[in-house]
Amino acid sequence: MNVAGGVLPVAAGVALLVFAVRMAREPRRLSNAVWLGVALLLTALWLLRTAWHLEWLTPVLLGLLGVVAVLVALVLPAALIANGVRMWRREGRSAGNLLSLGLGAGLVTLEALAFAPLGRWGSAVVAIAAVLAGYFGFLFLSLLVYSVVYSRLGRRGGFDAIIVLGCGLDGDRVPPLLAGRLDRAIRLHTREATPPLLVVSGGRGPGESVSEAEAMHGYLRERGVPDELIRREDQARTTEENLRFSAGLLPADARRVVAVTSNYHVFRAAVECRRLGLPFHATGSPTASYFLPSALLREFAALILHYRRTTIAACVLIIGAGVAVTIFA
Known part of the structure; x- marks a missing residue:
């Protein structure tokens, strides 16, 4: 346990250092967003683990985790569906304008299937889909955070x-x-x-x-x-x-x-x-704020397609690991 407590801050520091070096060399890399996301995730895990051993903080942490669970499981899908309907009405029925609606409906479906009696392989498919959703969710949040960082880095004047x-x-x-x-x-x-x-x-x-x-x-x-x-x-x-x-x-x-x-x-x-x-x-x-969710999802999809080989490799790895666990468990 003490070893794990020491590894997390070191790993977070290494990820942050790699991010800083790569960003200084070339800020226009998608991998910068991934390294920043890894650094933030490891830092959050370290802080969570440290706080969990403080008895007076345990109830607070449980409350925060409950709030996060409600936001992710209920509020997020509902907000995406509502935004998708608004986009449909105001911007038309193009595929790009319906991304938030489709994602919200997909999350609701995935959550409903998680409680359905689907058998061994059916449950495995749902579990693999949940891991894939988590993977792409991590990439999206990393990209969103780094996009904000990048927008603060650029030159403010002196343009030719x-x-x-x-x-x-x-x-x-x-x-x-x-x-x-x-x-x-x-x-x-x-x-x-x-x-x-x-x-x-x-x-x-x-x-x-x-x-x-x-x-x-x-x-x-x-x-x-x-x-x-x-x-x-x-x-x-x-x-x-x-x-x-x-x-x-x-x-x-x-x-x-x-x-x-x-x-x-x-x-x-x-x-x-x-x-x-x-x-x-x-x-x-x-x-406009109502336009941002679908627009950000379109940008994310376009960037993922730019790096489709990496995306396909990651998906194959996740699916393969899920199938292997189901066979040998």
Whole structure:
């Protein structure tokens, strides 16, 4: 027991040190989020174990664990389902808008099956699904925490160029989500002694009468940004294309470049910059609170797909271990 008590703080310290070193070398790595999550988890386990041996804290800990259990088992699924219904009504029935609804329904189903008499193999399948849910939940929370950390690290000024990533139009009008990105870019632009170049990026999508770049250009001009400081990239349809095509419009001496997007999209944009070999960082604009859960889930799914080999390997390992335990138990 004493050995375990000594191992946990050492392991937490090692994980935190690895995280700090890797972040200092390259903050745009997804693995940074994992190392931070491991460090925080080990620290929490160490503190929990230490506090558990203090008799006066035991009732408090039991109460906190009960609250956490209720939040995870009841409040979280209900909140996700409610958010999914709201997204359905306000943003349409696209697959991305229904992610929170689907996840909430999935959690409710998993919890119901945990109490059902399913037999040996049925219970094993539910247990494996619960472990997978825990694994992805850990990754999601780690990414969420590190995204907040990353957003506080970036350069605050001294930019040579600012790239604004598009996110869709309402016909030919700039919707609130895109307006937030443009307003953030304008604030960054106007605070510089020498105003940097602005590159607006986005092609013309289904149901749009003009390209995103054209609509964004008009928005900036209406707010006093000089035309000679705006360049339009009107072919991109994905984040990768936004960044790659916009990089081709930058002057050769533009070394300090920031990509402006929404706050939920900042870290994935930064990871994409690194993957493309672009020395850009990202910053974000605020997003409506009701939109965040589904948006964050979309970003998480996209990042997981970027690292699909690792994801598949982890899932195979978890499933294989579950099957082995069921066979030999």
